[in-house]
Each structure stands twice: as C-alpha cells, then as structure tokens.
Amino acid sequence: GEEVAQTPKHLVRGEGQKAKLYCAPIKGHSYVFWYQQVLKNEFKFLISFQNENVFDETGMPKERFSAKCLPNSPCSLEIQATKLEDSAVYFCASSQSGSGPGNNQPQHFGDGTRLSIL
Amino acid sequence: TQLLEQSPQFLSIQEGENLTVYCNSSSVFSSLQWYRQEPGEGPVLLVTVVTGGEVKKLKRLTFQFGDARKDSSLHITAAQPGDTGLYLCAGAGTGNQFYFGTGTSLTVIP
Numbered sequence: 001g002e003e004v005a006q007t008p009k010h011l012v013r014g015e016g017q018k019a020k021l022y023c024a025p026i027k028g029h030s031y032v033f034w035y036q037q038v039l040k041n042e043f044k045f046l047i048s049f050q051n052e053n054v055f056d057e058t059g060m061p062k063e064r065f066s067a068k069c070l071p072n073s074p075c076s077l078e079i080q081a082t083k084l085e086d087s088a089v090y091f092c093a094s095s096q097s098g099s100g101p102g103n104n105q106p107q108h109f110g111d112g113t114r115l116s117i118l
Numbered sequence: 119t120q121l122l123e124q125s126p127q128f129l130s131i132q133e134g135e136n137l138t139v140y141c142n143s144s145s146v147f148s149s150l151q152w153y154r155q156e157p158g159e160g161p162v163l164l165v166t167v168v169t170g171g172e173v174k175k176l177k178r179l180t181f182q183f184g185d186a187r188k189d190s191s192l193h194i195t196a197a198q199p200g201d202t203g204l205y206l207c208a209g210a211g212t213g214n215q216f217y218f219g220t221g222t223s224l225t226v227i228p
Contacts, residue, residue, distance in 0.1 A: 109160025
C-alpha cells in the first residue's frame, strides 16, 4: 500500500494480559521501525527490521516485548504480561533504506496504536 | 539517555509571531530530519539536512544544520494556527537507528 497501516487504532488490555499490535509497511520499503510514544512527546526507539531480519533491537525491553516481520504478513509487536507502564501510543514506520551515512530516506509513519492497560 | 534535547518543550504564541525551536546534542549525526506530528497521527517529515551549515527553507519555515552537525534549529516566520503541532528533530546515527528529540509542542493562538 501507499501508507503505513497500523491496527488496531486502540487496544485496551487488563494488566497481565497479552497485547499484539500490527503494522503493514509501505510496499517496497525494506525497513520497519517501532517506536513507543509516552506522554505525547517522548519518542522511544524500540526495534528495526531490514525485511524479515532484526536490524537493531537496542531499544527493546529485555523482557515481555517481542517483534516479528515475516514474509507476506504484517509486522507485529507483542507484549506479554502487560503492565500499566506499557500504556502508550506505539508507532510503526517504514523506509526504503536505512539511516546510515548516505541514506537519508524519510521514515513514513502510521497513525499509531494507542495501547491502554487498565 | 536522550541524545537530542529540544527547547523549548512547550511554546504558545500569537498568530503572526516568529519563533525558533532548537535541537541540540553532544553527538555528531550524518543527517538530521525534522518532523511535525498532529494529534492522533504519526509524524510527517518536513525536511532533511545533511551538510554542516546547511540552510533549507520550506515556505515560512527555515531549517539550519549546525556546522559541526551536532545541532539544528527550526525558525517559523509569521506563525499561523495551522502550524500548531509537535515538532520533532531526529538524528541519523551510524547504524540504522533514528534518535528522536524530546519534542516541542507548539500552539499558535488565532
């Protein structure tokens, strides 16, 4: 597609339940990024993929968080045993290439999934 | 640790006023991007600056990349209510990660 599509728009879970978020990147984009936005301002990088391979996972919490980008399927971000502090808007972005020197492709963002943990 | 600090964090001004947003870091970036985010949406790219000292203009918005590629500024002339939003700078590291700034929430009052 022409846009990054994130589903669902809003997800409500009780504390301790599992949450799974989906992202369909723009067709032809090789890189997918996940970010967590808390309190409307702070944008925290979680993980990036190059096609189906994890490229950079330095931002992923060691426990409870996992992500996948499988061929012919939307990418997913899964949180096990959710906690109140996981409440945030999770954004997915895709780009044609990476951000290293010489690659200045913009990241195209979806509209986010608002995760509310009660 | 936040690599990119933006200032001010919040800004509320009258329509027609000018403003400058700053994005500062102790790290060098190969390029830096500015995004604007409106409520309920993802950030949208405004500009990418690559060369130290580079200045780019986008209508009433002027972007500058510092000579040492560690900082950047966004100047808006004659702000309009449509400029309201969250402005984010993002620096590209040597890997594949973008480091987002702390954000500046701008409100332009008609």
